[in-house]
Amino acid sequence: MGALLWLLVIPVGIAVAVVLRAVLPPSFAPGVEAVPLVVGVLIGVGFADTEWLTRSRIVHVQALHPDGLVLPARSNLRSDEFFEHVVRVPLSQMGWAYAVAxxxxxxxxxxxxxxxxxxxLVPWPHVLNVSVAVVSAAPDLGPFDYVDPALTVTVxxxxxxVEFAFPVLKTPGPYQRGRVLEATRDEIWRRRQAALGLDVSAPARSFAxxxxxxxxxxxxxxAFWRAIRMLGWLGPVGLVAFLVVRFAPVPEGLRDLWMLPxxxxxxxxxxxxxxxxxxxxxxxxxxxxxxxxSRTGDSRLDQVDPVSGYVIRQAGEMQLSRDAERAEIARVRALA
Known part of the structure; x- marks a missing residue:
């Protein structure tokens, strides 16, 4: 289904081409409407092929681990170093994506x-910790470099x-990704504890x-990320308003305001x-x-309440769940 969804980018490119042809005068850059069409075809076919390869990899690995948890993973700077220097597998042989079971x-x-x-294969006794961290594709993170939450396994x-970090593919969105990774982290840790015959529940937190x-x-x-989420609503609103003003039967005076959306x-x-x-x-x-x-920030750093400055998770501890974070914030703010 995911591959078919990416193919929908193609009709989106066609729609953008139609809008450009309707908005721009005929004398303006003839053939410009073909650009979004070509881009839509390339993006749709390219990502659909990537989606199909990911799904095929998961199906075949799941057949080897019928009762296992199989995750599609993507390479990054930290996982590349792990494979090259610890596992001794050349990066050219690992590829840009792989699977973790x-x-x-x-x-x-x-x-x-x-x-x-x-x-x-890392036996469970050699898995010391599982956490959520932020990884990047570049050693020196610049303002335009891509960062992504990832699962980090301490081996x-x-x-x-050593730490092995891998972003998990096929998550529902950037603002729900942390929640998905937390559930995946907890499931991996539960399997580890059960296999070793240990208590599968999380250790009680100290209330000192x-x-x-x-x-x-x-x-x-x-605060910046909160502002980004709020500002993100203007995009769909502006697009819908533009389509309504430009193509719906509205008064002529409103039609002249199409630049505002x-x-x-x-x-x-x-x-x-x-x-x-x-x-x-x-x-x-x-x-x-x-x-x-950040609740899904680097586990090697203290997580701090942004209002009171109190530490709600000490460095080295596993990341808090969303509910646990709310409880800790409420507790420390009562102390402030």
Whole structure:
């Protein structure tokens, strides 16, 4: 079904081409309407093929682990280093995507699609922790570099523990992705505890007085992301308003105001881009200061309440669930 959804990008490109032809005068850049059509075809076919390969890989790996949890994963900087230096598998052989399976034997990593090959098996006693972190594709994160939440598995080796981080594909959206990763993290940890005969419930949290950090002055990264979500509503509103004003039977005076909805659409796009750059830079500054405000932030940093500055999760602990975060925030704010 996912591959078919991506093919819908093609008629979207056709619709954009029709709108451009209707809005622009015939003398303006003849043939410009073909650009969104070609782009729509390339994006639709390309992503549909990628979706099909991902689904095919999962089906074949699931056949090898009928009772296991199989996750489609994508390569990133940290996983590339792990495979190259720890597993000793060349990056050219791993590809850009692979599969991770969790069953009674441990965590397995497979490459390939129709004939998957296992390149790594980590027995459960060697899995020390499972958390959610943010990973990137570049060693020095710039304002336009892509970052993505990922599952991080701490693996015991003969020398010292190492971390294997992998973004999980096929999640419902950027604002629900953290919730999906939390549930996946908890399921992996439950399987690990059950296989080792340990308590599958999470350890009780201490309710001692928490530590407190001095927050950096200025607007926090949480506030930037909240503004991005609010600004994101202007885009669909502007698009719908433009289509109504331009093509619906409205009074002639309103038809001349078609630039205003386009202005809302432009404001939403450019405003979200600028705010995302500021949020990324602010998040990097907060990490440099030794803390994170994000529930799915780096588990090696303290998670801090953005209002009171109290630590609600200490560095090294597993990320909080959404409900646990609300409870911790309510508790520390009562102390402020």
């Amino acid at each position: 969790a069953d009674d034997s441990g965590l397995s990593v497979y490459r390939g699609t129709t004939q998957p090959e296992r390149v790594l 015991a080796t003969s020398a010292h523990p 007085s928490p530590g407190r950090r001095i927050l950096l002055p200025g607007v926090s990264s949480v 386009l202005g809302l659409l432009l404001l939403s796009s450019l405003g979200s881009l600028v705010l995302a750059i500021l949020a990324s830079r602010r998040g990097n500054a907060e990490a440099s200061a030794g803390y994170t405000l």
